[in-house]
Amino acid sequence: MIKNLAPKLSDAEYEKNFADINPPFAPHNAKVEANRCLFCFDAPCTRACPTHIDIPAFIKKIASGNMRGSAKDILDANILGMSCGRICPVDSLCEGACVYNERETEPIQIGRLQRYSIDWFYANWDTVKGRFKAGKPNGKKVACIGGGPASLSCTFYLAQLGYAVTIYDKNDKPGGLNTYGIARYKMSAEEALKEVELVKHVGVKFKQSCEVGKDVAVDKLVKENDAIFVGIGLGQTEDLGIPGEDLPGVVDAITFIDELKHNKLRDVKVGRRVAVIGAGNTSVDAATQAKRLGAEMVMVLYRRSEAEMPAYEYEYEIAKKDGCVYYFLTAPKRIVGKGVVEGIECIRMKLGKPDASGRPAPEPVPGSEFTLECDMVIKSLGQRKQRGFVEKTLGLKTDKKGRIAVDEVTMQASNPKFYAGGDCVNGGREVVNAVAHGKRAAWAIHKQITGEDVDLEGLWKEEKLRRVANTAKYQYA
Amino acid sequence: MADLSINCAGIKSPNPYWLASAPPTNSGAQIQRAFDLGWGGAVWKTLGESIINVNSRFWALDYGPTRMMGLNNIELITARPWDTNLREIKQTKKKYPKNAVVVSLMIESKKESWQKAVKEINDTGCDGIELNFGCPHGMSERGMGAAVGQVPEYTKMITEWVKEVAEVPVLVKLTPNVTNPVVIARAAAAAKADGISLINTVNSIMGINLDTFSPFPSVDGKGSHGGYCGPAVKPIALNMVSACAVDKEVGIPISGIGGVSTWQDAVEFMLLGSTSVQVCTAVMHYGYRIVEDMIDGLSNWMDEKGYKKCTDFIGKALPNIKDWGDLNLNYKLVARINPDLCIGCELCHVAAWDGSHQCIDLEMGNGHRVPIINDPECVGCNLCMLVCPVDGCITMVEVPTGKKPMSWRQYQEALGKNPKCEPPGYIEH
Numbered sequence: 001m002i003k004n005l006a007p008k009l010s011d012a013e014y015e016k017n018f019a020d021i022n023p024p025f026a027p028h029n030a031k032v033e034a035n036r037c038l039f040c041f042d043a044p045c046t047r048a049c050p051t052h053i054d055i056p057a058f059i060k061k062i063a064s065g066n067m068r069g070s071a072k073d074i075l076d077a078n079i080l081g082m083s084c085g086r087i088c089p090v091d092s093l094c095e096g097a098c099v100y101n102e103r104e105t106e107p108i109q110i111g112r113l114q115r116y117s118i119d120w121f122y123a124n125w126d127t128v129k130g131r132f133k134a135g136k137p138n139g140k141k142v143a144c145i146g147g148g149p150a151s152l153s154c155t156f157y158l159a160q161l162g163y164a165v166t167i168y169d170k171n172d173k174p175g176g177l178n179t180y181g182i183a184r185y186k187m188s189a190e191e192a193l194k195e196v197e198l199v200k201h202v203g204v205k206f207k208q209s210c211e212v213g214k215d216v217a218v219d220k221l222v223k224e225n226d227a228i229f230v231g232i233g234l235g236q237t238e239d240l241g242i243p244g245e246d247l248p249g250v251v252d253a254i255t256f257i258d259e260l261k262h263n264k265l266r267d268v269k270v271g272r273r274v275a276v277i278g279a280g281n282t283s284v285d286a287a288t289q290a291k292r293l294g295a296e297m298v299m300v301l302y303r304r305s306e307a308e309m310p311a312y313e314y315e316y317e318i319a320k321k322d323g324c325v326y327y328f329l330t331a332p333k334r335i336v337g338k339g340v341v342e343g344i345e346c347i348r349m350k351l352g353k354p355d356a357s358g359r360p361a362p363e364p365v366p367g368s369e370f371t372l373e374c375d376m377v378i379k380s381l382g383q384r385k386q387r388g389f390v391e392k393t394l395g396l397k398t399d400k401k402g403r404i405a406v407d408e409v410t411m412q413a414s415n416p417k418f419y420a421g422g423d424c425v426n427g428g429r430e431v432v433n434a435v436a437h438g439k440r441a442a443w444a445i446h447k448q449i450t451g452e453d454v455d456l457e458g459l460w461k462e463e464k465l466r467r468v469a470n471t472a473k474y475q476y477a
Numbered sequence: 478m479a480d481l482s483i484n485c486a487g488i489k490s491p492n493p494y495w496l497a498s499a500p501p502t503n504s505g506a507q508i509q510r511a512f513d514l515g516w517g518g519a520v521w522k523t524l525g526e527s528i529i530n531v532n533s534r535f536w537a538l539d540y541g542p543t544r545m546m547g548l549n550n551i552e553l554i555t556a557r558p559w560d561t562n563l564r565e566i567k568q569t570k571k572k573y574p575k576n577a578v579v580v581s582l583m584i585e586s587k588k589e590s591w592q593k594a595v596k597e598i599n600d601t602g603c604d605g606i607e608l609n610f611g612c613p614h615g616m617s618e619r620g621m622g623a624a625v626g627q628v629p630e631y632t633k634m635i636t637e638w639v640k641e642v643a644e645v646p647v648l649v650k651l652t653p654n655v656t657n658p659v660v661i662a663r664a665a666a667a668a669k670a671d672g673i674s675l676i677n678t679v680n681s682i683m684g685i686n687l688d689t690f691s692p693f694p695s696v697d698g699k700g701s702h703g704g705y706c707g708p709a710v711k712p713i714a715l716n717m718v719s720a721c722a723v724d725k726e727v728g729i730p731i732s733g734i735g736g737v738s739t740w741q742d743a744v745e746f747m748l749l750g751s752t753s754v755q756v757c758t759a760v761m762h763y764g765y766r767i768v769e770d771m772i773d774g775l776s777n778w779m780d781e782k783g784y785k786k787c788t789d790f791i792g793k794a795l796p797n798i799k800d801w802g803d804l805n806l807n808y809k810l811v812a813r814i815n816p817d818l819c820i821g822c823e824l825c826h827v828a829a830w831d832g833s834h835q836c837i838d839l840e841m842g843n844g845h846r847v848p849i850i851n852d853p854e855c856v857g858c859n860l861c862m863l864v865c866p867v868d869g870c871i872t873m874v875e876v877p878t879g880k881k882p883m884s885w886r887q888y889q890e891a892l893g894k895n896p897k898c899e900p901p902g903y904i905e906h
Binding site (some may be wrong): 026027028035036038041057060061062064065066068069072473474 | 507509510542543621739740741763764766767769770773774777778867868869
């Protein structure tokens with residue numbers, strides 16, 4: 001229940017507010033941009049991409065009109081090429097590494113070009129899907145726990161090598177955070193599900209609404225499979241740990257974003273005045289979407305200063321443009337209201353000596369309490385690790401921060417039959433990092449089971465790039 | 478997946494892509510790396526007389542922000558010792574039996590010298606010999622290269638010397654610096670050459686430095702005409718290739734050269750009768766790795782079109798290359814502007830007004846900038862569509878005329894029968 005609901009918008013306003021934030025290229029513009037690419041040798045963009053997509057190669061193929069080849073180059077390296085083209089923090093990755101930055105020129109719009117290529121692929125699905133096939137069955141079985149980006153990646157590559165792979169996923173729809181957790185103006189759930197279709201196309205089986213440890217025993221999975229990949233992501237949003245947290249009108253960001261994703265916008269409830277606690281990227285998604293749903297005032301509360309804020313610069317820009325108001329050095333003390341959220345009492349903070357994270361520790365300023373009137377509080381303090389499930393149910397070791405402990409190269413966990421990747425291993429990063437983990441794990445699983453190195457040339461662009469770049473191998477007279 | 482392998486005049490390679498005789502084929506190490514990355518064949522940098530090169534050697538024509546639309550060079554044939562090259566040719570061929578290794582030769586115009594050289598080349602195990610009768614600079618002044626290739630009699634004579642002793646197929650490489658390369662191609666065919674390769678580079682001066690008056694590239698303030706190549710020469714090369722391909726007296730396989738940078742360029746050369754294509758400038762710009770898209774793109778295109786092998790489409794566009802006199806004068810097009818796409822630059826208007834047939838008007842005074850086609854004045858020339866910066870904004874639409882197709886040649890024949898017969902086409906103002 002929310003005390004004052006934001007007024008509903010017209011259909012046209014909803015459509016405008018949730019339209020694609022970064023619309024696709026028109027063909028001519030894609031070609032112009034593709035031709036602007038210098039086609040660097042041993043390209044920094046490719047190195048900067050965690051999945052090492054051969055970026056100049058796929059861009060060159062857009063320029064030459066070889067769209068099939070272009071999409072294949074991307075998907076061979078990154079099964080979630082469509083999601084990544086839309087949601088990757090490209091400023092910090094490929095586009096940030098573009099050599100054009102060195103001469104104060106706009107970098108190549110790699111993300112949009114990738115989207116152009118992959119959109120073409122899915123638009124021509126019937127004629128192009130045949131380029132990816134299930135491998136000849138090798139009689140080996142792998143189970144994946146969790147159905148998000150890391151598992152999709154791991155299974156996509158294993159299935160092409162001939163493994164019988166099954167994803168066990170507690171959600172009712174496949175795709176994990178890709179389906180549930182991405183702001184609607186960045187990518188719709190329907191689009192995320194297209195990528196799942198490609199994974200299904202190579203023979204991966206999906207068991208939805210199936211919770212491991214409850215609906216299926218871990219022992220059974222261990223017995224029936226040659227390897228197990230864990231891609232369970234993170235758990236619930238961290239609690240605020242303050243009075244009033246249970247009042248109606250307090251929601252967590254993940255639930256709010258999920259609701260937006262799977263309901264008619266008109267049916268999603270949002271308060272007139274909304275306070276968002278925390279200033280990471282998820283907080284931006286929640287704050288901007290609350291604003292776009294019609295909230296009159298969205299306040300983002302963060303206990304440190306702008307400099308320590310974890311959100312990416314471009315995400316922060318979106319929030320500012322949407323008119324979200326940032327309260328830095330502000331911590332919530334208690335949520336107030338008679339049976340429903342009516343406001344949030346805050347206290348001013350100042351920065352002290354660095355804490356364990358290396359960032360200056362915020363300290364309350366005595367007597368600086370003030371109350372912000374609001375109808376809704378969205379918690380966005382980051383997600384909890386699923387330490388209990390990992391240690392007790394799966395029997396795997398975790399590190400100090402509660403993340404699954406793995407070998408950095410092979411993604412192998414403390415039990416050699418288990419591999420893990422994605423947010424449950426790195427504590428919550430990008431989709432592209434999860435894809436890279438899944439791919440590396442697929443390679444290591446294959447090597448462990450068969451003793452063979454994967455046909456690196458066909459499947460792994462990284463290896464191919466090394467080969468192309470190895471000019472020194474040849475003896476020049 | 479389509480089979481990309483080809484057999485050009487008896488020289489076989491796993492795909493139609495050969496490196497042209499040039500700096501990218503200067504050594505065994507380079508060619509071996511190129512083969513590892515996918516190139517089907519390589520024509521070794523020309524062997525022959527000993528030479529000394531100048532500094533600098535290359536200059537490029539940039540067009541707006543686009544680098545190296547055209548490239549010019551005044552480098553000569555190989556500067557490496559004859560024996561070193563022969564040793565590396567042998568070694569490369571042994572290591573890469575499936576790739577085509579072709580040796581380019583340019584020898585002083587004496588029968589003994591040519592035949593001695595060819596006999597030594599026979600022993601390398603190479604797949605073919607290409608006679609460099611095309612190099613337009615440096616060597617031509619010494620009676621070689623284009624000096625041979627510009628005279629059909631010399632071309633025929635030297636090709637015959639070579640054919641007497643050659644044990645592998647012989648390609649004659651043609652220069653475009655002649656009035657009609659078909660005449661030279663016929664001479665090569667008459668001398669029983671196995672195939673021709675064209676075009677070599679085009680004579681060119683790349684520009685002049687406005688401060689020093691030195692031409693580019695500058696050698697101590699002076700310059701010389703050099704060989705021009707790269708994307709800019711492709712249309713010239715396509716015309717010459719197709720002219721040789723349709724000529725009945727030529728009738729021998731063609732290895733197409735001239736500005737090939739992508740698989741699409743290669744397909745165009747092949748549709749006009751080339752069996753293999755040779756590439757240089759694009760490799761000098763981006764390296765051997767470009768062949769990956771060239772192979773992949775060609776293969777995808779063939780799959781899409783249902784072609785199983787290259788011979789399914791080689792020469793397929795030749796029937797569409799006609800004499801002007803055989804074109805249909807009763808075919809009528811007019812331009813159409815899509816007002817929703819028009820951005821109001823009015824380039825089409827000024828191009829038509831000053832540069833073509835004054836058929837695009839401005840609707841003055843009503844606030845919108847979309848020009849209007851004056852249909853009766855439009856001659857269907859394409860110019861407005863070509864200058865329009867927006868894809869698909871201006872399209873050319875066929876206007877049914879109800880008239881039967883009639884070419885100039887048919888009109889002349891019809892006039893012979895009936896001097897008062899109705900002329901085809903339209904009256905232009």
